């Protein structure tokens with residue numbers, strides 16, 4: 001049993017890298033990847049912990065890319081951790097949310113509203129501050145009738161207090177992962193919200209940009225979806241990989257290695273992933 005998609009306390013998971021590796025050993029995983037959101041800082045600790053348990057650790061990351069419809073995440077595997085160009089891009093993505101929040105606040109203040117950062121942050125509690133908290137603060141101050149009203153008048157895309165957040169395009173995400181010597185894989189294709197034909201077109205387009213694989217096996221994929229994504233990968237000569245997207249107690253319904261219970265990522269996925277990685281490295285060296 002293997003699992004190539006998991007999150008630690010370095011992004012939004014509840015287990016440390018060491019606790020993740022320990023859990024993997026307990027349930028008998030032979031290979032596992034850590035793929036924290038926009039962050040590789042947990043990988044060195046994860047790799048060391050995997051080695052101590054005799055598990056094949058795979059360094060990874062998950063980048064949230066900019067896309068018009070749905071959600072597009074790109075998984076990076078076998079990346080060189082600490083690689084300068086990748087790290088600088090990840091830092092920029094992480095700072096993007098903060099910068100965006102400051103811009104929204106600034107715009108609201110310039111529109112004449114008396115609103116402080118504390119007014120908004122106090123509503124977020126432990127959560128990461130986002131637009132819903134601004135909406136709540138505007139309502140609390142009596143500037144809008146409801147949260148929906150706040151979005152309609154100020155916060156929605158195209159409205160006077162809207163600010164965009166920095167994200168890489170899918171193509172640039174792939175390039176950043178390649179620059180760090182890794183492979184780029186389209187995560188959980190179902191979140192693209194595309195029909196069969198549309199999905200194939202998107203994946204074919206990403207392959208043009210160098211995509212190496214598709215995450216076909218995933219906790220939330222139905223057997224039909226898994227079949228469809230495996231077929232797309234095969235047709236386009238991409239590697240079909242998979243994982244649970246384990247977050248620990250942050251999403252307790254999903255189990256490491258088994259997802260909702262029936263996830264079963266074939267062991268030879270790792271062999272194929274490494275084979276492609278070696279081939280690419282050879283091509284780059286020439």
Ligand SMILES: [Zn+2]
Nearest residue numbers: 062073187188
């Ligand atoms: Zn994701």
Ligand SMILES: [Zn+2]
Nearest residue numbers: 005007062245
């Ligand atoms: Zn994930």
